[in-house]
Amino acid sequence: MTLISVGHACVDVYQGAVAALVPFFVSERAYTYAAASGVVLAATLLSSVVQPLFGALTDRWAMPWLLPVSTLAAGAGVxxxxxxxxxxxxxLAVAVTGIGVAAYHPEAARVAREVSHGSHTAMSWFSLGGNIGFALAPLMVSAVVATAGLHASPLLALxxxxxxxxxxxxxxxxRTPATGAATARAATAVGRADWxxxxxLTGAIVCxxxxxxxxxxxISLYVRQRTGAGSASGTAALFVLYLGGAVGTVAGGRLAARYQRVRVVRWSYALTVLAVAGVVFVPGPPLYLFVALTSAGLYVPFSLHVTLGQDYLPQRMGTASGVTLGLTVSVGGIASPAIGALADATSLHTALIPLIALPGLGWLLLRTLPEPATPEPVTPGPGRPRAAASPASPASPPTGDARPTPATDTGHHPLSG
Known part of the structure; x- marks a missing residue:
C-alpha cells in the first residue's frame, strides 16, 4: 500500500504541474487568461471523457500494466x-498528460481497494499520496522552470x-492468483447498484x-495581485492549497471512522462555502488562512467520494473510481476557459466570485444522500466462492446516523472479499 501511495504521488504531481506551469506560460509566452486556462482544459477535458472509459474496461479485465505505462505517459506530456x-x-503535450492520468486512476483505485481490504483509512492514505504529489508540483515546477526556463521542462519527467x-x-x-482476483470480484457483484x-454524488463532485x-x-496570479508581492507569494499560495489537501485527506479517513461518511462530506462542503468567500474577499496576507481552510474543505471528502461511489456501484468499482477520481480533477478544467474569459472581460477577482456558490450547490445535492450499507461477508460453502451479502441483509449496519460497525472502524472492509 505504501508503494502504491507513493506511486500515486508521482502521477498526480503532473496534474498539479499543469496548473503550476500556467504563470510561466503567461510570463514567457504572453498567454492571455483564456489561453492559459485553455492549457488546463486540454489536460482535463480529454481526461474527463476517457477516464470513465478506462474504468469500464477495468471492470471487465484487470489491467495492472496500465499503472507504470500511464505514469510514464503523464510525465512525458509535461x-x-x-x-x-x-x-x-x-x-497536444498536456493532453497526453491528461490521458496518462485518466488511464492510471481507475485501475490504481481498484488495486488499492483490494490491497487495503476496503479500509476507509487505508484508502485515505492512497489519496494522500496523490495530494502530496499535487502539493509538490508547484515547488518542483518553480525549482526547474523559474531557474532555467520552460525549455528545461524535460527534467520534470524524473x-x-x-x-x-x-x-x-x-x-x-x-500479485495474487487469478482465483483470488475472481473471488474478490465475485464478492463485489452481489450488492445492488444505487444509481x-x-x-x-457525481453532481456534488462536479461542483x-x-x-x-x-x-x-x-490562485497563484490572484494572490500576486491581492498581496502586491512577487511570484514567490503565488507559488506559496498554490503550495498551501495543495498541502492542506494532504492533511484534509487523512483527516477525512479518520473522521469517517468516527462519523458517517456522508455526514463528513456534507460538513466539508458547508465549510468550503465560507472558506472560498474568504479567499475572494479578504485582502492581504490573511487570505492564506482562507486558502488553507478552502483546501481542507475540498480535500476532507476526497477519498470518501471514492469509497462512497464504489459502495453505491459495488458491481462497477472501476467505473465508480473513474468517475469519482476522474471528475474530481478533470471536469473542472472544462469551466476554466469560462473563468479565464470572464477574467479577461472584467477582472480576476470578479471571475472568482461565482466559485463561492458551487460548494453550496454541492451541499444541496448531498443533503438527501443516504449512507450506503456496507455488505458483510458470507462464509463460503463447499464449491462456491466467498461472496458478500446484499445491503438489505440483517448483517448490514443500519443507515441513518448510526455509528459504523467495528469492521469499518478497524479498517477491514468486506467488499474486496
Whole structure:
C-alpha cells in the first residue's frame, strides 16, 4: 500500500504541474487568461471523457500494466509542454498528460481497494499520496522552470520514471492468483447498484471540481495581485492549497471512522462555502488562512467520494473510481476557459466570485444522500466462492446516523472479499 501511495504521488504531481506551469506560460509566452486556462482544459477535458472509459474496461479485465505505462505517459506530456513555442503543440503535450492520468486512476483505485481490504483509512492514505504529489508540483515546477526556463521542462519527467518503477514493484508484491482476483470480484457483484445516489454524488463532485481547478489555475496570479508581492507569494499560495489537501485527506479517513461518511462530506462542503468567500474577499496576507481552510474543505471528502461511489456501484468499482477520481480533477478544467474569459472581460477577482456558490450547490445535492450499507461477508460453502451479502441483509449496519460497525472502524472492509 505504501508503494502504491507513493506511486500515486508521482502521477498526480503532473496534474498539479499543469496548473503550476500556467504563470510561466503567461510570463514567457504572453498567454492571455483564456489561453492559459485553455492549457488546463486540454489536460482535463480529454481526461474527463476517457477516464470513465478506462474504468469500464477495468471492470471487465484487470489491467495492472496500465499503472507504470500511464505514469510514464503523464510525465512525458509535461516534459514536452515547455519545448517550442507552438500553442497547438503545447495543448497536444498536456493532453497526453491528461490521458496518462485518466488511464492510471481507475485501475490504481481498484488495486488499492483490494490491497487495503476496503479500509476507509487505508484508502485515505492512497489519496494522500496523490495530494502530496499535487502539493509538490508547484515547488518542483518553480525549482526547474523559474531557474532555467520552460525549455528545461524535460527534467520534470524524473518523477514519472521513479513512479513507474514503484508501480511495477508494488504490483509484483501485491500479485495474487487469478482465483483470488475472481473471488474478490465475485464478492463485489452481489450488492445492488444505487444509481440515484451515485448521480447525486457525481453532481456534488462536479461542483467541487470546478472550484478546485478554478482556484488551482488562477490562485497563484490572484494572490500576486491581492498581496502586491512577487511570484514567490503565488507559488506559496498554490503550495498551501495543495498541502492542506494532504492533511484534509487523512483527516477525512479518520473522521469517517468516527462519523458517517456522508455526514463528513456534507460538513466539508458547508465549510468550503465560507472558506472560498474568504479567499475572494479578504485582502492581504490573511487570505492564506482562507486558502488553507478552502483546501481542507475540498480535500476532507476526497477519498470518501471514492469509497462512497464504489459502495453505491459495488458491481462497477472501476467505473465508480473513474468517475469519482476522474471528475474530481478533470471536469473542472472544462469551466476554466469560462473563468479565464470572464477574467479577461472584467477582472480576476470578479471571475472568482461565482466559485463561492458551487460548494453550496454541492451541499444541496448531498443533503438527501443516504449512507450506503456496507455488505458483510458470507462464509463460503463447499464449491462456491466467498461472496458478500446484499445491503438489505440483517448483517448490514443500519443507515441513518448510526455509528459504523467495528469492521469499518478497524479498517477491514468486506467488499474486496
Amino acid at each position: 516534459a514536452l509542454s515547455g519545448l517550442g513555442g507552438s500553442y497547438p503543440l503545447t495543448l 518523477p514519472a520514471v521513479a513512479g513507474a518503477a514503484l508501480c511495477a514493484t508494488a504490483l509484483r508484491s501485491a 440515484t445516489s451515485f448521480t447525486k 467541487r471540481s470546478i472550484v478546485f481547478v478554478g482556484l488551482s489555475t488562477f
